[in-house]
Amino acid sequence: MFRMNIRETLSANLKRYRRERGVSQEELAHLAEIDRTYISSLERCQYAASIEVVDRLAKALEVQAADLLKSLD
């Protein structure tokens, strides 16, 4: 009945991997060289990130870019 959209999927994966790694938004921001407030925005589904941002986040979290878009059915 309810299906997550792609922003929500990214948000959920991002939060999950970030917490698994035990890093704060700010630390992740530094690792991925992305603005701190922007990561906060992504976790709140405010923007549709580009694949380059997804890729940098993936590298910082040591996963594949594809992993951040995997749907959680």
Place this chain on the structure above:
Amino acid sequence: MFRMNIRETLSANLKRYRRERGVSQEELAHLAEIDRTYISSLERCQYAASIEVVDRLAKALEVQAADLLKSLD
């Protein structure tokens, strides 16, 4: 030695799935409701697409968004 960047990965997956399905850029454009020339641009790695564009292309090709970002090592 040589590693594909994320734009090239998307481009390769896009071409591969599109040809597997036997659809032209124009047909895919119609299915995904994206301009044909924009799809052409993505296959030539001109832009870093947003995850929403990736998601629409994935649905049109009947795959997961994550599949379009899977690296081909």
Place this chain on the structure above:
DNA sequence: TTGTGACTTCCAGTCCGTC
């Protein structure tokens, strides 16, 4: 059938904050 250049619009993404 696809590539390309030129163009415009609008949002992704940055940087400064406060709470």
Place this chain on the structure above:
DNA sequence: CGACGGACTGGAAGTCACA
């Protein structure tokens, strides 16, 4: 530590004509 605001810039998003 994270949510949230405003102001700003560059690049993605989208369209067209033509090769």
